[in-house]
Amino acid sequence: MTPDLMTIREMCAAFDVTPRTLRFYESKELIFPVRQGTRRLFTRRDRARLTLILRGKRFGFSLEDLRQLLDLYDRDGSQEPQLRRTYEIASERLAQMERQRAELDVAISDLKEQLAWGAEVLASFRQPAAE
Template sequence: MADNSTYTIGELSKSFDITPRSIRFYEEQGLLEPVRQGQSRIYHTKDKVRLKLILRGKRLGFSLAEISKLFELYDTNPNSAAQLQTMLQLTEQKRAVLSQQLNDIQMLMNELDDVEARCKEELNDLTRGVA
C-alpha cells in the first residue's frame, strides 16, 4: 500500500528544524522535486525521505554533488550494486579525510599543550622573580 502523505514546505522545515529557504535550495539543486500547485509546493513522502537523506549526508560530510550522484544511481536502479559500491567508496574517502583531520587536530593540541606549558613556566619564573 503506497504512502500518499503530502507535506507543505513549512511542515517539512519544522519537522527537520531547517529553514524553508534550505528546502528551496535543495529543490534548486535538483535533489527534491515537489509538485507545484500555483505558488505552493506539495512534497510527498519520497521528498521527505530524500530530505532526511540529504541532511544525514551533509552531517557525514558528503557534498550535495555526492548526494545527488547517489540519488541518480538509486533512481536508475533502486537495488543497484553500483549505488552500494559508490557509497562504500565515498564512505572510505570520508573516513580517510576525517582520519587525517583527527591527526592534524591531535598535532595542534600537542603544540598548544607545549605553548601553554612554556607560558606557565615563564609566568611562574616572573612571579618568583627569576628572569
C-alpha cells in the same frame, strides 16, 4: 500524523531547517517537491532524500556529493552496483575524516605544548628571576 504531502512549514518543523534551505536544495536538484499552483508540497520521497542529505552532511559530504549519490539511485534503484559504489565513496570519506582527526590531534597537542610554555612564562612573572 505524517501525511503523504507536507507543506514547507511542516517540513521545516520536522527536519529543523529553514524554508530557504529547502528552496535552496530544490534549486540544487536535491529534492523535487510537487507544485500546488505555486506552492511546494513535499512527498515521502523528498523526505527520504532529505533524511539522507542531512545524514550525509554530518559526514562531511558536500551537497554536490550528495546530489550525485542520490542521482545514482534515481537512475537504477538501490541495486548492488550503486550500493557498492556508495560503499566505496563512504569508505574514502571515512579515511579522509580519520586523516583530519589525526591532524587535529597533532594540532591539539601542539597547542597544549604552547599553552604549557605560556603558563611557565606567566608563572615566572610572579617569581621574577627566581632560582
